[in-house]
Amino acid sequence: MSRKTDEYFKNVPMKSYDLIKEGLIVFGVVSVLIIVLAIIFSSPDYPTVRAKQIATYEPISYLQTFTDILLGKSEISNYGPPYDNDVKNTQSLFGIAPAKILGTTIPINAVNDFVIDPLTRLAVIDKNVQTSLDQFKNASSQQRQVWIDNYSKALDNATAVNGKVQIVNGDYGPLPVMMNGLLLLGRSGLLEGALQKNESPYDFYNLNYTKPLLLFQGKVYHSVAKSLNMLGEDWGIANETGNYPGAWWLWPYAFFYQIPSVSTSPNGDLEVGLIMIGLFLVLLFLPVIPILNKIPKWVKVYRIIWRDWYKR
């Protein structure tokens, strides 16, 4: 052995051992165990939630997603960094808001990106959409606000018959045509593509789903998650679909979100994040933290672990 280990194991009796054999045996047993678990329990693979289904089966929620954006009250409106510069909702502790450091690295303009852009693409195919879009863009902001308010109120009382959204007559300006355009775009299955497209010369390839994911993250995703018991109060991301163990190692993380003062705090994510970083540092430096590093001595589990040694 090396000088170091020779010294360390002086006076310690040794026994014969075969590292490679032990390793192979354990690897074999572990492999069999995993194969058996995979055969018996398989694995979850719940299909994606797409605009096409939402537009077809929940047309009113689908349209409300867009009116919420126009009203400026969707999850993404005024989110703040990294999506926009509006910092009034940005989480901070002791006056420090980490999100502000890098600023707006993933710029999102909700109205343009989720409503105007996809309609601009549809307008190439449908002249009515072009006319309505022009009318919308050229109207004063007060006029637009009136249309949007009227339309969104009417939408709350609308009914869906055979997939068609029926709305009482009213002063909506170009909105019915625009909204119907978005609904059809959704039903055609082209909405996500329209959202992802941009004018970059490399746009042919797109591996980034930020916009399609941000669009329905609110009520729509939450209602799907609720039906699958995956909401935050059901321990959120530590869960997965079906009766699978999920990411149970995140339970300590999900746990802090169950504390009422944290779950209602506007800075909850930041608080839990910092608690977890703190806990990690405690674990990392455990060997040198007084009191904590004495626990093994007091708890005496080591006497069970090395009981054969102490029996000698």
Add this chain to the structure above:
Amino acid sequence: MNLTRKTQEVIRDNMSMEDALPTKMPIYVNSFAYIFGVITLSALGFVVITGIILAAFGPQWYHFSNAGHFVNSLHFWGVEVFFSALLAHLITKFFMAAWRDGRWKTWVIGMFAFALSIFEAYTGYLSQTNWDSQWIAVQAKDAMNALGIGGFFNTMNTGQILTLHVAVIPLILVAFVFIHLIVVRSDGPVKPLEKKDSGRKK
């Protein structure tokens, strides 16, 4: 100074063939507590192998192929076994106070491997390209954004997440595990805690 000679000396002082591939062990290495590290390592190896197969066929293969779905199940259960063993390893090493006699390096490197494993599993969930990935991406982004990480680590940028999951993090994780094992073998298993009535001389 001759760097090569210096390196030779460092290796000679710290690692011999008998350290790297031991045929003898101190007799106190006779407990269930020593098996969890090996199980963690085995499960990690299993997850890497199944991960290579999944990656080779592309990220969406397993949705449409029975063979692919089975490999995915192997990968998934491999991860569950990995984390179970990892936690048991961490807890037993804690109760053994296995950081004694200079083994804090092993402990610290192990902790980094633990943190990387969590990050790796997280990007794995995000790379599934199914509903779970959609939901986790939009839920987890708020925490990332609040911490200021979201500005460069975007849970919804699937290209970024997938390359992190299949290449960047596993390479770093395996490197940490490798160093962990080198230090473990170089130091040898830590001696049992002193017990006054055991009559063992120091």
